[in-house]
Amino acid sequence: MGLICYVHRTTKEYISMPDFSEFSDNQELYQEDIDKIEANPDDYVEMRPMESRKSFLIMTDFAEQEVTNRFWQSKLIDALERSKPFRRFKDIVDTYDALREQWFTYKHTRYTEWVKAKLEVAFNEENNEE
Numbered sequence: 001m002g003l004i005c006y007v008h009r010t011t012k013e014y015i016s017m018p019d020f021s022e023f024s025d026n027q028e029l030y031q032e033d034i035d036k037i038e039a040n041p042d043d044y045v046e047m048r049p050m051e052s053r054k055s056f057l058i059m060t061d062f063a064e065q066e067v068t069n070r071f072w073q074s075k076l077i078d079a080l081e082r083s084k085p086f087r088r089f090k091d092i093v094d095t096y097d098a099l100r101e102q103w104f105t106y107k108h109t110r111y112t113e114w115v116k117a118k119l120e121v122a123f124n125e126e127n128n129e130e
Contacts, residue, residue, distance in 0.1 A: 006046055010043070
């Protein structure tokens, strides 16, 4: 959701916060967590938000492979081929409740898979170093 997450290598607990290099507001609200991470940086795996290109590919996969209604499928594909594809895609998805629900379910699944894969790589790299 655009936050940076820090996953503790041992406990698997996580801390999430905005990227303060982009959003400096309310940093004091997170100061305790910042101090905790800065005191033991090697204890955490940092998870940055998904790159926009990867998000775009997930939207494309959804439109091309998951949407079976030709009307909605063509609208979504057209939106992705135009300027401001993220906004256009969202506007179309938000116009039809069933499509919106289908999108959020699909998006959740794909983002979860992405996070799991990133963490698996991070934890496997750690185990290979030992």
